[in-house]
Structures are given as structure tokens and as C-alpha cells.
Amino acid sequence: MAKHVLLCPPAHFDVVDQKNPYMSKNSGVDRAKAQRQWQALCSALEEAGCQVETITPAPGLEDMVFAANQVFVGFHEGVGKFIVPSRMVHASRQREVPFYVDWFRQRGYQIIEVDLGAEHLEGHGDLLWHPDWSRIYAGYGFRSTQAGVEKFRDAMSELGIPVVPLRLVDPYCYHLDTCFCPLNNEAVLVYPGAYAPESLATLRGFWKRVHELSADETHKFTGNGIVANGRYLTPHLTPHLETILREEGLTPVTVETSEFEKAGGSLFCMKAFLP
Ligand code: ARG
Numbered sequence: 001m002a003k004h005v006l007l008c009p010p011a012h013f014d015v016v017d018q019k020n021p022y023m024s025k026n027s028g029v030d031r032a033k034a035q036r037q038w039q040a041l042c043s044a045l046e047e048a049g050c051q052v053e054t055i056t057p058a059p060g061l062e063d064m065v066f067a068a069n070q071v072f073v074g075f076h077e078g079v080g081k082f083i084v085p086s087r088m089v090h091a092s093r094q095r096e097v098p099f100y101v102d103w104f105r106q107r108g109y110q111i112i113e114v115d116l117g118a119e120h121l122e123g124h125g126d127l128l129w130h131p132d133w134s135r136i137y138a139g140y141g142f143r144s145t146q147a148g149v150e151k152f153r154d155a156m157s158e159l160g161i162p163v164v165p166l167r168l169v170d171p172y173c174y175h176l177d178t179c180f181c182p183l184n185n186e187a188v189l190v191y192p193g194a195y196a197p198e199s200l201a202t203l204r205g206f207w208k209r210v211h212e213l214s215a216d217e218t219h220k221f222t223g224n225g226i227v228a229n230g231r232y233l234t235p236h237l238t239p240h241l242e243t244i245l246r247e248e249g250l251t252p253v254t255v256e257t258s259e260f261e262k263a264g265g266s267l268f269c270m271k272a273f274l275p
Contacts, residue, residue, distance in 0.1 A: 002051045003228060004274040006067050006103075009054060010038045014062040015263050019090050020142075020174050022264035034259035038065070041233075041270060044255045048228035053274070055103045061096050065260070066269045068124040068177065069093065070100035072152075073109075075133065075275035076159045082110040084152065086123045089143050114155045119148035124272060125175035127152070130206070131185050131227075136161060137203070139176025141168040141196075166203055167196035172219050177268045179213075181223045183232070183248045187211060189225075191218035211244045221257065221266035235266045 013034055015026045042052050057064050064070075070093075072084040083104045088094045105111060114121065121127070126144040128137045136156060138149040146165065153163035166176065170193055173179040179194035186208040192200055193215055204210055213223050217238055225234040232250040234241065235257040245252050257266040 002049055004051045004053060005045055005228075006053050006055060006272045006274055007038075007042065007045075007270060008065050008067045009057050010034045010065040010260075011057045012059050012062060013057075013065045013260070013263070016062050017090075017092075019063070019093070020264035021171050022261060026262060029259050029262055037256055037259055038270070041255050041257075041267060044231075044233050044253055045226070045228060045271070048231045048233070048253070050228055055100065058096070058099055061092060061099075063090075063093055063263060063265075064096045064099070066125075066263070066265045067100075067272045068269045069122050069175075070097045071104060071272070072121075072123045072127045073104075073272050073274060074129075074161075076161065079110050079112075079159060081108065081275050082112050084112050084114055084121070084123075084155065087116040087120050087148070088122055089120050112155060114151050116148055116151055119145045119151060121145075121148040121152055122175065125177055125269065128176060128180060128182065131182050134162075135206070136163045137176065137180060137206075138163050138165050139168045139180070140165060142171065142174035164202060164206070166199040168194055168199075169196050170194040174264070175269070178221065178224055179218055181225055181227070181268065183211075183227055183245075183250060187248050189213055189223045189244070191215065191223060194218070209248075211248075214240070217241065221261055224266040224268040226267050226271065233267050235261065 122143040126139040140146045140149045173194035179191040181189040188207045191213045220236045
């Protein structure tokens with residue numbers, strides 16, 4: 001069955017402020033190039049057998065293209081397809097959330113509202129499923145807050161889904177998806193320098209093979225790739241990553257994201273897989 005994936009066209013994409021360290025070197029976005037890169041991502045996903053669905057981009061929401069952040073998407077035997085709306089740190093990004101919630105509501109998803117109070121939770125930027133849906137890894141420290149992740153964990157425990165909190169310590173890895181990428185049920189790409197020592201130890205316990213990326217690979221979003229039907233879509237390919245992918249039986253596909261990297265995001269950040 002084709003994997004369905006949600007993307008948001010970059011019609012209003014821009015870098016207008018500094019939400020993360022990548023955005024401080026703002027050299028101006030090439031809009032036409034961004035559009036071409038986004039189109040290439042759509043094509044690469046389709047060639048990998050995915051069905052691409054889109055949400056209408058809203059004017060003034062310059063980061064709405066990063067479709068991984070506004071809601072957490074899940075599936076549960078009892079509840080069916082569900083989402084947990086985010087409470088984003090930045091005001092402009094918080095305004096993106098209702099658009100995504102409406103999109104999912106119109107398609108029959110249950111909406112699990114976690115009462116986050118003043119805490120933050122940033123969707124699949126920080127919350128990643130184990131590939132077999134058996135647990136959720138939850139990064140915190142820069143965007144999602146520890147208490148936000150704990151409230152999320154309480155809500156998921158009612159569904160019997162375990163949540164593993166992981167403390168992030170590298171400002172260039174402000175979201176978990178910049179330094180953690182499951183390749184299959186046994187193997188994960190990780191940048192060890194992004195984690196507090198106890199969190200790194202916890203994480204290792206859940207994987208048979210932990211492939212370590214360098215700081216340089218990580219800060220170029222090599223680990224912010226997309227696994228789809230035997231392929232690994234990556235913005236940059238290093239000989240080291242190539243070796244890892246070969247070992248895991250994945251075919252590398254390079255999809256450039258230079259314009260989106262200026263906003264601190266790449267391939268993984270630009271989509272949400274649908275159950
Ligand atoms: N400019 C966006 C922000 O700082 C980038 C989001 C990247 N998304 C991600 N899932 N890492 O919020």
C-alpha cells in the first residue's frame with residue numbers, strides 16, 4: 001500500500017527572523033529555487049511509491065512549509081487515526097497549528113488535546129515513532145519543554161503507548177529530528193553530541209545498531225532524511241552515510257534543500273507521514 005505523506009507548498013516560505021542558529025546567517029531565500037527543490041522532493045517521494053497530499057499555505061506563515069511540526073500524527077487500535085496539536089514556541093508558528101488541525105479534522109482524525117498550559121510541544125520535530133509504532137521518542141530542551149513532553153507522555157500512557165524523553169543539548173540540534181533518524185526497527189542514525197549523557201544511554205538501549213553521524217554531517221542535515229520504501233532521501237550524501245545505508249539495505253537519493261536549510265530545516269521537517 002502506498003504511504004501517504006502530507007506536504008505544504010512553499011508559496012509563502014521565507015526567512016524573516018531567527019528561530020534557530022541556522023537562521024542567523026540569513027543570506028536571503030531564492031524563492032524560485034525553493035519552489036524547484038520542493039517540487040523535487042514531491043517527485044522523489046512519488047518515485048519512492050508515496051502518495052503526496054498537500055495543505056494550502058497561508059500568507060504570512062513563512063515556516064508553514066515545515067509540515068512536521070504543527071501536529072503529532074498517530075494511529076491506535078482503539079482510537080484510530082489521531083493527532084495531538086502542538087503548542088509551538090514562536091508566535092508565527094503557533095498560528096500555523098489551526099490550519100493543520102482543520103486539515104486533519106476534515107479527514108476524520110480524532111483530536112487529542114493535551115492540556116499543555118504554558119508548556120511547549122512541537123509535533124514530529126521532537127516526537128518520533130519507532131518504525132513499528134511501539135513507542136515514541138521525545139526530544140526536549142530547546143523547543144518542546146520537559147514538562148510538555150511529560151504531559152504528552154501521560155496522555156499517551158492512557159493509550160498504552162510508551163514515550164521515551166530525551167534531553168537535547170546542542171542548539172544546532174534544537175529538534176530531535178535533526179539528530180535522530182530511525183532507518184528500520186533495529187537501526188537508527190544518531191548524532192551523540194546532541195544528547196545529555198543519560199539520554200544517549202537510554203536511547204542506545206532501544207536499538208540493535210546505532211550509527212553515529214559526525215557533527216559536520218549532522219549540521220548539514222544528513223540525518224534529517226526520509227526513509228521511504230527502501231530508499232533514504234537525504235540533502236547531502238557522504239561516503240560514511242553511503243556505507244551505513246548499504247549496510248542497512250537502503251538506496252540513497254539526494255534531494256537538495258539549500259533554501260530550506262537557511263530556515264533550519266530539511267527533508268524530514270518538510271513532511272508528515274499519514275497512517
Ligand atoms: N524555521 C523553522 C523553525 O525554526 C524550522 C523548522 C524545522 N522543522 C523541523 N522539524 N526540524 O521552527
